[in-house]
Amino acid sequence: MFVGRLGPNELGALGVNTALYSLAFFLFNFLASTTTPLVATAVAAQDKDxxxxxxxxxxxxxxxxxxxxLGGLVIGQDWFLGVMGADGSMLAPAKEYLVARSFAAPAVLVVLVGTGVLRGLxxxxxxxxxxxxxxxxxxxxDPILIYSFDLGVRGAAVATTAAEWLSAGAYVMVLWRERETLGLDCSYSVAVRRAQADYLPFLQAGGTVLLRTFVLLFTKTFASSVATHLGPVNIAAHQVVAQFWLLHSLTTDSLAVSAQSLVAVALGKGDMRQARGLSDRLLQFGIALGVFWTFFLQAASPVLPSIFTSDGTVATAVYSIAxxxxxxxxxxxxAYVYDGIFIGAKDFRFLAFSMSSAxxxxxxxLFLVEPLGWGLPGVWWCQSGMLILRASILTWRYQQQRGPVPRQISKPVEEGTVAVVDNEELEGSVRR
Incomplete structure (x- = not known):
């Protein structure tokens, strides 16, 4: 809003950096996804340490x-901005913004951890x-630094960086307030030694979630690249429909986040029946939400393209893939809800496997789209196929008795009676 008044070069510099930082910080979202179930399970099991x-x-x-x-962004600023397409008169303001905004990197990652811990609680x-x-x-x-201090686009970056550090400070204060619940040792040296004692499980979990996120981003980027090679009209239509998917994913993500916490808490308490019941219910809600978005977007498809474009050829391309x-x-x-369930159950490896396989x-x-003349519909059939494959693989795993949250089964113990397999036995099957 404020940067747009500085001129097209500054606005373009902001756009390039926003895309770059969104990608960079999204990759590190594993810090929140990993922390949530680990904290939730530990607190539910009353394991403060x-x-x-x-x-x-x-x-x-x-x-x-x-x-x-921070260091990588500053040192490699020319390369990163070149990859993002910043050149000419846009390059100088883009560098100003990138360097100032890079100092927010540690704060943003602290915020991700704080978010994960509080979700776990x-x-x-x-x-x-x-x-x-x-x-x-x-x-x-923003207006103070951009206009009053005459910092221009650098002022916008400094304002965002300051806000991120305020946010990180707020999270640290909240975590300190919850130190009894979290079993945080007041002695820094003791806390650090305890953390270093068994880092491998955290790193393994974080690494598999990072791999999953990277594969997802790579596939989406590759799909966009293929659409770009099909021409400007096709990539424009591709981006318009991608906004519909983004809107849907943002609403569905709330269910995935709930699953991460609720399933982890139930498993931490050893209540497998509750974990499975919550998972089933969240899946029902998720599918119902998806059905709603399908009907809503189909009903609104005659008018939605006009919100994003006034070009008739782009609108026609949108209609062809909607x-x-x-x-x-x-x-x-x-698939989104399954992600939350599997993260809550700490089945990180299978999540990465399903994403990589799909x-x-x-x-x-996607490699065949252009040579075989499948066009933009081919790109979207491929992207839809990835979701279908991933959901199918996760459904298969979810229904297995050795899955992350298996159904409780009954087995005969003596004539005329049945007994439910207890939670410890089922949890043992998961561990095996």
Whole structure:
């Protein structure tokens, strides 16, 4: 809003950096996804030492990765901006913004860990309040730094960086307030030694979630690249329909986040029946939400393209792929909820396996789109196929008795009676 008044070069510089930082920070979202189930399970099992250990491990890793990311962005600024297409008169303001914004990297990663810990404590309200506080601070600082201090686009970056550090500070204060619940040791040296004692499980979980996220981003980027080679009209239509998918994913993600926490808590208490019941119910909600979005977007498809474009040829291209993109939304919702369930059950490896397997098949198909003349519909059939493959693989795993949250079964113990297999036996089957 404020940067747009500085001129097209500054606005373009902001756009390039926004895309770059969104990609960079999304890759590190594994810090939240990994921390949530580990903390939730530990707290539910009343293992304060483990909860505190995971929290400190996450914060240390956030600091190390954040400083590394800061250095990498500053040192490689020319390469990153070149890849993102910033050149000419846009390059100078883009560099100004990138360098100033890079100092927010450690704070953003601390925020991700704090969000994961609070989700593990089933506190969804505090992250929302901190986000609102940070956005308000950013809104106040923007005009002051951009115009009053005459910092231009650098001022916008400084305002965002300051807001991120305020947010990180707020999370640290909240975590300190919850130190009894989390079993955080007041002695820094003791806390760090405890965190370093068993870092491997955290790193393994984080690594598999990072792999899953990277594969997902790579596949989406490759699909966009294929659409780009089909011409400007096709890539424009591709981006318009991608916005519909983004809107759907943002609403469905709330169910996935709930699954991460609720399933982890139930398993931490040893209540497999509750974990399975919650999982089934969240899947039902997710599929119902996907059905709603399918019907809504199909009904609104005659007018939705006009919101994003006034070009008739682009609108026609949107109409050609909208049915493909919308019919798969219930399956997409199920895949998102499965992600939350499997993360809550700490079945990280299978999540990465399912994503990688589906991505290999889909990327192979995407290679054939242009040579075989499948056009833009072919790109979207490939993307829809990835969701179908991934949801199918996860459904198979979910229904297995050795899956992350298996159904409780009954077995005869003596004539005329039945007994339910207890939770410990079922949990043992999962571990095996």
């Amino acid at each position: 483990k909860a505190g250990q995971v929290t400190i491990q996450g914060l240390i890793l956030a600091g190390v990765l954040g400083i590394s990311l 089933q506190d969804m309200k505090t992250p929302l309040l901190i986000t609102l506080f940070a956005n308000a601070a950013n809104l106040v600082l 049915p493909i993109a919308t019919f798969v939304l219930p399956i997409s919702s199920a 991505a290999v098949c889909v990327c192979t198909a």
